[in-house]
Amino acid sequence: MSAADELILEVESLVAGGASSELTDANPILAAVEIFDPVAGTWTPTGSMSVPRYFHCATTLYDGSVLVTGGIPYAATLGPVIDAHSLATAERWDPTTGQWHAAAPMPFGRSRHQALGWQSTVVVLGGADEQSLESAFTHTMYFDPATDTWTALAPMSSGRFNFAAVALTTGQLLVASGNGQLEGLVTDSEVLTEVV
Template sequence: MTGAWTVAGEVPAANRGLHQKDAMVRLDSGRVLLAGGTDLDWGAIAATAEFNPVTGAWETRGALNTGRRLHSLTLLRDGQVLAAGGIFGPWRYPTPPTATAELYDPGSGTWTPTTPMREARAVHTATLLPDGRVLVAGGECLRSPDTNGALRTAEIYDPEAKTWTPATPMTDARLGAEAAPLPDGRVLVVGGNLNIGGGYTCLAFCEIFDPRGGGTWTPTGTMTTPRAIHQLTPLPDGSVLATGGYCEGVMLGPVFDGHSLASAERYYPETGRWAPAESMPFGRGRHKAVPLPDGRVLVTGGTDEATQASGYASTIIYDPLARVWTGAGGLADGRASFAAVALADGRVLVGGGYSLITQTRSVLATVSEVFTP
């Protein structure tokens, strides 16, 4: 086992988040911003707080103007944070997303509305481009009074002009996908869900956005396994690691449910192909995968997709050079659908999420924890 976990301060407003960048981001100061998320009743929250990595304590900041969940948080080059889209208000179905966006000023600790997106969306990807603009792609929209649908559309936010402009649509509609910047400035978008009838199907299709020459999407290699609620992590050699998630019809394993994937795979931009990577010890989705300073990847928490009854305390580390997984100890509070971010000193902070969900009782993880490699 390598590394150690320590308990840090309690999060001021317990919450849970679903996808890669919907709750927490590291600021230029080294502090960490937590904004929005989901409460126990699946309602959107507006609470905002900052984590001080020196003291290990959280400090309340000004609330979002619009409470939101399944939104995106993106650190801009000027140090502000862009919150875009998401689902607002209490739980209901279908879930109407918002087009609103707002900017967080770390100096004042307050949010200011900015120009809304051209299209309301939630569970989308948001990626900072090399020129400082932000690419938002896909997500879920309200198709009719009683149905939600996945989006192909994409748009770009210009922080200087504070405007959104349409980008070329993706090849495939998708929600809950993951995105990662490539070394050459392009953006890889991977997997996700597509609405089918009253449910969802997982996607293996992947595509790349090239911001040069007006911006174009190009299909690239298909994953070995369709997956959603997975994680995507850039590696030092330029490849990208996809871990876990879920896929319909996976065989039942001896420990965890059969819908949660233990498999991992790596994308190589130079060939445009995926190759199998070493599988995790067991399947997990709704987890987090964070790069460590030495190039390894810390995978934390998660749950089984079939029951989603409890969050895992287990944490593991992938070494892309040795191509092995090793144990990294256990969390004090098992958790899933939480937030995680690398701190400036190489440690990793996790916060929020749920530890238990049953028909009679639900528990949100209130304490945050820090991993020291």
């Protein structure tokens, strides 16, 4: 699978959604979720997401739950497009029940973004609208799981998608490279200082 988000849960990995590199009717985008135990070498199904997702992000929260944000629910090559935009929805996986529950939606849809666990929140950065990869978002925000709310942060100076992001020990976030407007390459990096 490519573009399935994988998270490390202690020694196990959660793999949520994604698709094969060959999107066909026989190989659709998935809502399925599985946990891999590297000690036993086994895969165990857990609750599926409410919608299939591809080019989404999954982030482990402080309580062991997982927040999935954005992505696309369809393959553009498969028949009529029902939702021509990236998803604004978010879902939260409960490790005690193995089930997904709706979280507050983001202000607008995005895919190919980054989402980082930060203190007790999730910071979501950049991305694009899958209908037209001609735009790259500068928008950043954070999700507070305690209140189920999204709050805007200062935007990045360059819009980008398919980029790298990492939390620094200085309390800042570093974003680098990626694709920008009209799918051109973004070769700069920036340090975001206004973080929760």
